[in-house]
Amino acid sequence: MIEINNISKRYGSFQVLTDCTTSVAKGEVVVVCGPSGSGKSTLIKTINGLEPIDKGDIRVNGQSVGGRGTDQSKLRSKVGMVFQNFELFPHLSVLENLTIAQIRVLKRSSDEANACGLKYLKRVGLEAHAAKYPGQLSGGQQQRAAIARALCMDPICMLFDEPTSALDPEMVNEVLDVMVELASEGTTMMCVTHEMGFARKVADRVIFMDHGEILEDTSKEEFFGNTDARTDRAKQFLARILHH
Amino acid sequence: MGSTYKWNWGIFLDPVSTGEPATYLDWLLAGLQNTVVLALASSAIALVLGVAMGIMRCAPNRWLAAIGALYVALFRNVPVIVQLFAWYFVVPEILPVHMGTWIKELPSMTQMMALSTMCLGLYMAARVCEHIRAGLGTLPRGQRFAATALGLTLFQAYRYVLLPVALRVAIPPLTSELINVFKNSAVVSTIGLLDLSAQSQQLAEYTGQPYEAFLAATLVYIVINWIVMVIMHRVERKVRLPGYIGSK
Numbered sequence: 154m155i156e157i158n159n160i161s162k163r164y165g166s167f168q169v170l171t172d173c174t175t176s177v178a179k180g181e182v183v184v185v186c187g188p189s190g191s192g193k194s195t196l197i198k199t200i201n202g203l204e205p206i207d208k209g210d211i212r213v214n215g216q217s218v219g220g221r222g223t224d225q226s227k228l229r230s231k232v233g234m235v236f237q238n239f240e241l242f243p244h245l246s247v248l249e250n251l252t253i254a255q256i257r258v259l260k261r262s263s264d265e266a267n268a269c270g271l272k273y274l275k276r277v278g279l280e281a282h283a284a285k286y287p288g289q290l291s292g293g294q295q296q297r298a299a300i301a302r303a304l305c306m307d308p309i310c311m312l313f314d315e316p317t318s319a320l321d322p323e324m325v326n327e328v329l330d331v332m333v334e335l336a337s338e339g340t341t342m343m344c345v346t347h348e349m350g351f352a353r354k355v356a357d358r359v360i361f362m363d364h365g366e367i368l369e370d371t372s373k374e375e376f377f378g379n380t381d382a383r384t385d386r387a388k389q390f391l392a393r394i395l396h397h
Numbered sequence: 398m399g400s401t402y403k404w405n406w407g408i409f410l411d412p413v414s415t416g417e418p419a420t421y422l423d424w425l426l427a428g429l430q431n432t433v434v435l436a437l438a439s440s441a442i443a444l445v446l447g448v449a450m451g452i453m454r455c456a457p458n459r460w461l462a463a464i465g466a467l468y469v470a471l472f473r474n475v476p477v478i479v480q481l482f483a484w485y486f487v488v489p490e491i492l493p494v495h496m497g498t499w500i501k502e503l504p505s506m507t508q509m510m511a512l513s514t515m516c517l518g519l520y521m522a523a524r525v526c527e528h529i530r531a532g533l534g535t536l537p538r539g540q541r542f543a544a545t546a547l548g549l550t551l552f553q554a555y556r557y558v559l560l561p562v563a564l565r566v567a568i569p570p571l572t573s574e575l576i577n578v579f580k581n582s583a584v585v586s587t588i589g590l591l592d593l594s595a596q597s598q599q600l601a602e603y604t605g606q607p608y609e610a611f612l613a614a615t616l617v618y619i620v621i622n623w624i625v626m627v628i629m630h631r632v633e634r635k636v637r638l639p640g641y642i643g644s645k
Contacts, residue, residue, distance in 0.1 A: 203542050230548025240543035243641045244561045253557060254547035288640015299543075306547060 154179045154310055154341050155200060160209030162195065169195045170206070171365045177310065177343050182336045184352040184373075185345045187362035188390060193345045194237075196362065197314050200343070201232045214309060230258045233303030237315040239295040241287035241302070248274065248283040251302045259306065266305075273301035277331050293324030300331055310341035317348060347394060353377055361387045408606045409613070421600050428596030429617060435513055435592065436579045442518030443574070447525025448564075452555060454526060455533045465526060472523035477516070478584050484516040485509070485588045509590040513582075521578055528570040532563030565636050572629040576622045593617060 155177040162170040169192050177183050185193045198204040199211060202218045202225055211218040216228055241250050251270035255261045261269070274280045277297040279290075287295055296316055303311060313332065317325045329351050336342055336355035346352070352359055352373065359376040361369035363386045369376065380388065409422040454465030472480070489497045489512075500508060536559055544554035586595035597614035601607035 198542070201546055203546060226545070226548045226550050229546055232546070234543075234546040236539050236543060238537065238539050240537070240539040242540070242544070242558050242562070243638050244565065254549060257553055257557060258548035286639040286641070288638060302547070 154181075154214060155343065156210075156212045157196075157200070158210045158212075160196075160199060160206045160211060162199065162204065162206045162208075169365050170199070173209075173362075173365075173367050175360060175367060175370050177341060179341055180339045181357045182340075182342045182355050183344070183358045183360060184356040185343065185360045185362060186347060186349070186352070186390070187368075191362040192365040193360075193362045194314050195365075197312050197343060197345050200312055201229045201234060203234075226258070230254065230306055231309050233306060233308030233311040235296070235299050235303055235311070235313045235316045237318050239287070239292070239299045239319070241295055241299055243287050246284050246286055247279065247290070247298050250287065250298060251305050254302075255305055269305050270301070273304045274298070276304075277301045278327075291324060292320045293327045296320065296324075296328045297331055300328070300335075304335075310343070311335065313342065313344040313346065315345050315347070317346065349377075349391075349395060361390065363387075363390070402608065404608070405606055406609055408604050408609055411604075414603055421604065424596045424600055425593065425613060425617070428591055428593040429621075431510070431591060432579065432582050432593040433621070435510065435517065435582045435585065435590075436575075438514045439517035439521060439582070440575055440578055442514065443521035443525050443578070444571075446519065446522035448529050448560070450522060450526035451529025451533065451563075452560070454530045457551075465530075469523045469526055472520050473527070477520050477581055478587060480520055481513065481516045481584055481588060484512045488512070506590075509585070509588055513585040513588070513590055517578055517582060517585075520581075521574055524574055525571065528567045528574070529563060531570070532565075532567035533559060535566050536562055562638075565638065568629065568633050568636070572626065572633075575625050575629065579621055579625065580618065 157173060157175050160170055160173050161168070173192075173196060175183075185197065187193050195204050199206050200213065200218065205219060213228060213232060216223050218228065219225065241247070242253070245253060248267065248270050251273065252261075252263065252266035255266035255269060256263060259266075271280060271283060274283055277300060279294060279298055279301065282290060282294065282298075287298070290298065300316075316332070317328050320328065325348070329348060332342070332344070332351065333355050344351070344356075356373045359369065359371060359373055360367055361376070361384075368384050369387050375382070376387075380391065383391070409425070410420050413419050413421055413424065450465045450468050453461040454469070456462055456465075489500045491497075492500070500512075503511070540558060540562070541551075541554055544558040545551065549557065582592055583594035585592050586598070589595075591599070593614055597610045600613075601610035604610065
């Protein structure tokens with residue numbers, strides 16, 4: 154589904170990603186973790202071409218991201234993405250947020266788009282808020298609406314970039330619950346997150362990054378179970394975030 | 398003067414001394430009409446061109462951004478009266494001969510109105526451009542990411558997501574620009590175009606009643622701009638976003 158081969162990227166003299174290689178198979182849930190500044194958000198943004206890469210090759214469903222013959226917009230429309238700061242469009246109602254790309258990109262009629270939008274709003278428990286504006290929702294509600302917005306495009310996989318990092322603690326679970334449900338339905342997912350409870354529960358694989366490199370890429374059982382075999386930096390990271 | 402000045406507010410209803418079948422009030426109204434037409438026409442040019450330039454300045458393309466920056470540098474940094482003289486005295490001469498001749502053969506009133514509108518419109522566009530750039534600049538980078546991640550093209554992202562929000566943010570400074578253009582339009586009296594300020598000056602000279610003439614002009618400018626403020630305030634309230642910048 155997603156193949157990342159030897160990609161590198163630098164901002165000026167700062168190397169953000171160094172020779173990263175990994176993949177996500179259909180139906181797989183992969184959690185990416187690591188200290189801040191380790192390049193995990195950049196990595197996930199390269200998958201739909203939001204961050205261009207300097208070297209290497211990324212393929213989604215066999216199509217090269219940023220390749221010459223690739224319709225970038227069309228490819229992106231098939232890859233759902235959820236952002237740390239929700240990024241709902243403030244001038245559109247919640248339902249319009251869910252329908253705009255269906256109408257403008259997938260060319261659905263507004264009836265079709267509304268029906269689909271309401272279906273997913275219901276799934277994330279927000280059907281009562283369809284007519285409200287994003288600014289009138291709580292952070293947790295906004296993030297659930299943002300997930301619904303991505304699902305409306307019938308994505309072949311979902312990318313989550315620290316979806317709970319900007320939330321108040323009491324709102325984290327309502328968003329994680331939606332993500333757990335998606336995972337249990339067999340959605341192909343790649344999630345950058347510090348929520349190790351979520352990783353333990355639904356991840357098939359865990360990737361650990363530091364300084365722009367993938368240091369660990371292993372099964373969940375191995376990552377959390379066989380801690381002695383982890384790299385020093387992963388051990389330090391785990392010790393820091395699991396001990397509170 | 399002072400105590401010896403004889404006020405005469407009835408002067409506006411007197412027939413003008415040039416022999417035309419008009420009152421002095423008619424002169425003021427004719428001036429008002431020119432001012433309003435000039436301000437609205439140049440605002441329309443400024444809005445369209447300014448938005449286009451503002452987008453270009455923010456575009457992820459060096460050449461487009463450079464064109465926008467150059468435009469602003471040229472039209473914002475030269476005094477508007479110098480620009481007006483350039484439009485009126487220089488532009489018709491440096492255009493290809495047949496175009497220059499065409500302009501010079503227009504009725505003088507039309508010619509002055511057209512050149513003044515271009516001058517004020519292009520000057521104001523440079524300022525609108527900067528307000529749009531500031532508006533776009535307030536939007537988080539993630540908004541463009543979110544829009545394009547959904548499959549919208551960059552053009553669609555601007556059209557449906559970024560500009561609608563940036564324009565809302567830019568409404569208060571754009572209101573100031575609109576008020577400014579009504580006032581700045583008085584500069585056209587220097588090339589002989591009879592706008593509101595020129596007519597009041599003429600009125601003062603013909604009647605010897607400068608206080609009445611300039612007080613009337615002052616009052617009319619205040620009323621026009623008060624109307625502009627009320628209208629723009631309504632627009633602002635109408636498009637205000639719940640829970641977003643500027644809302645309660």
